[in-house]
Amino acid sequence: MPIAIVIIVPLLLIPVLIYNSLIARKNQVLNVFGAIDALLKKRYDLIPNLVATVKGYTQHERSLLEELTKIRAQALSGQISDDEAVELDNKLTRALGRLLLVVENYPNLRASENFMHLQRTLTELEEQISAARRAYNAAVTDYNNAVEMFPTSIAASMMNYKPRRFFEISEKQREGIDAGEHFRR
Amino acid sequence: MTFQQNAKRTLRKTMKAKTLDDFKQFCETGLSADLNALEARRRALARNLTYAGAVVAGLVLIVLFLMGRSGVQLFPGLLFPVIIGAILFGFITHLAGKGYVRQFKATIIRKIVSFLDENLDYSPHRHIPRSTFIASQIFKTAPNRYKGDDYVSGNIGATKIEFSELHAEYETGGKNRSRRTIFRGLFFIADFNKHFTCRLVVLPDTAEKLFGGFGKTPQSWNLTRDPLIKLEDPEFENFFVVHGNDQIQARYILSTSLMNRIIDFRKKTNRHLYLSFVGSKIFVALSYARNLFEPRLFTTLLDFELMREYFQDLQLAVGIVDDLSLNTRIWTKQ
Numbered sequence: 001m002p003i004a005i006v007i008i009v010p011l012l013l014i015p016v017l018i019y020n021s022l023i024a025r026k027n028q029v030l031n032v033f034g035a036i037d038a039l040l041k042k043r044y045d046l047i048p049n050l051v052a053t054v055k056g057y058t059q060h061e062r063s064l065l066e067e068l069t070k071i072r073a074q075a076l077s078g079q080i081s082d083d084e085a086v087e088l089d090n091k092l093t094r095a096l097g098r099l100l101l102v103v104e105n106y107p108n109l110r111a112s113e114n115f116m117h118l119q120r121t122l123t124e125l126e127e128q129i130s131a132a133r134r135a136y137n138a139a140v141t142d143y144n145n146a147v148e149m150f151p152t153s154i155a156a157s158m159m160n161y162k163p164r165r166f167f168e169i170s171e172k173q174r175e176g177i178d179a180g181e182h183f184r185r
Numbered sequence: 186m187t188f189q190q191n192a193k194r195t196l197r198k199t200m201k202a203k204t205l206d207d208f209k210q211f212c213e214t215g216l217s218a219d220l221n222a223l224e225a226r227r228r229a230l231a232r233n234l235t236y237a238g239a240v241v242a243g244l245v246l247i248v249l250f251l252m253g254r255s256g257v258q259l260f261p262g263l264l265f266p267v268i269i270g271a272i273l274f275g276f277i278t279h280l281a282g283k284g285y286v287r288q289f290k291a292t293i294i295r296k297i298v299s300f301l302d303e304n305l306d307y308s309p310h311r312h313i314p315r316s317t318f319i320a321s322q323i324f325k326t327a328p329n330r331y332k333g334d335d336y337v338s339g340n341i342g343a344t345k346i347e348f349s350e351l352h353a354e355y356e357t358g359g360k361n362r363s364r365r366t367i368f369r370g371l372f373f374i375a376d377f378n379k380h381f382t383c384r385l386v387v388l389p390d391t392a393e394k395l396f397g398g399f400g401k402t403p404q405s406w407n408l409t410r411d412p413l414i415k416l417e418d419p420e421f422e423n424f425f426v427v428h429g430n431d432q433i434q435a436r437y438i439l440s441t442s443l444m445n446r447i448i449d450f451r452k453k454t455n456r457h458l459y460l461s462f463v464g465s466k467i468f469v470a471l472s473y474a475r476n477l478f479e480p481r482l483f484t485t486l487l488d489f490e491l492m493r494e495y496f497q498d499l500q501l502a503v504g505i506v507d508d509l510s511l512n513t514r515i516w517t518k519q
Contacts, residue, residue, distance in 0.1 A: 032433065117517070124517050127379075128433070131433055134436045135436050138415050138417065138432070
């Protein structure tokens with residue numbers, strides 16, 4: 001009898017542990033994804049302030065500022081798919097990069113305390129977003145390993161878990177970031 | 186010019202890294218008078234100590250002779266005078282050397298510190314407090330024997346730093362009393378240049394070096410630490426194991442550029458390197474097996490090699506700000 005317990009209890013425990021570890025990994029991925037979302041939203045929230053500050057100093061950059069406002073309105077409308085969200089995010093990155101290049105021509109604006117603070121906050125957010133993306137990729141690696149490796153792969157297929165995609169940076173977005181590099185350092 | 190370029194310029198202005206040649210010149214101009222005065226004192230002291238040693242040795246010999254004549258067993262009886270003589274000599278050296286050590290630190294080390302950066306303050310007898318050592322969370326065992334000296338503090342550019350030499354040990358009580366060193370070496374603290382609220386510890390990796398990728402599994406079993414943070418840089422993962430309580434902030438602190446800088450610093454020092462990020466500060470612990478910033482009684486002071494060692498040990502600590510780019514203030518923390 002005791003021998004039976006020694007054999008049966010672990011056999012019952014193993015599926016439970018596998019199931020729980022898969023759930024934990026999936027939740028970790030979702031959790032970090034949520035964090036990226038929150039950070040992106042924070043960046044969108046900076047735009048009205050940025051636009052207002054820049055407006056006071058420049059006359060010729062209306063179209064760029066309007067573009068920023070438009071991107072923000074679209075992103076926050078809540079009626080966009082994930083792919084559109086990524087596309088808008090790339091657009092925003094590029095537009096911000098352009099704006100910061102343009103600002104080079106306005107020394108008064110550049111020197112204003114308000115703008116300097118905004119620029120610092122923006123740099124900080126960009127770095128936090130990139131950290132969150134790295135965390136997301138680490139969580140996805142963990143999750144994919146569990147989904148594809150034996151023996152957890154069996155449970156994963158029963159639970160209908162599929163490997164997830166990494167946060168990749170498209171060629172286009174890389175260009176956007178390069179423009180950003182110019183001011184970041 | 187953008188504020189980043191501006192920041193870089195101020196950085197260069199404040200951190201004109203002193204080279205060995207600069208230091209050589211400084212030894213010849215700014216230090217030579219003090220060095221000569223101290224060397225005279227050291228020579229007199231060494232001479233007196235040699236006499237004292239001779240007297241002690243003579244006394245020991247006389248006692249040994251008398252004991253031998255009165256028929257004391259050679260072993261272990263005759264050993265006692267030798268041991269007592271050695272202890273006596275050690276005690277005399279310590280007492281006589283005290284003033285010399287004090288003068289050496291108050292002049293030579295102090296001057297080297299302010300040569301490195303005039304904003305730095307040096308207190309030979311102070312050290313990083315035990316509570317700070319524990320708060321860094323680098324070492325899990327709280328020391329019950331704790332000492333240190335050579336405390337340096339001040340600002341390097343925008344960054345407030347402090348460091349000292351430390352020796353933290355744990356002694357078990359009871360019958361089998363034993364003492365274990367938790368940490369011995371240089372302990373450095375600086376204000377970190379980004380805001381964060383998490384806790385992050387970077388430790389030298391022993392498991393992964395031995396077992397490669399398989400080392401990850403035992404690392405994650407470490408229950409006394411926060412969860413393991415797996416970073417994407419394989420070289421960094423080879424040197425270190427990272428524990429933290431926030432996956433995203435951990436990567437915000439350990440940006441790819443900071444990871445590279447830490448790897449370079451680790452290669453440069455080639456010592457056990459521990460780091461932690463707690464309460465908006467960065468803690469760096471660097472293991473040393475020898476006593477730092479102490480003068481030697483029986484070798485000449487006028488040898489540049491010796492001065493070079495003091496200079497380089499100090500420069501290594503002060504240079505952490507530059508090596509880890511802590512003066513880069515492009516985020517909201519200024």
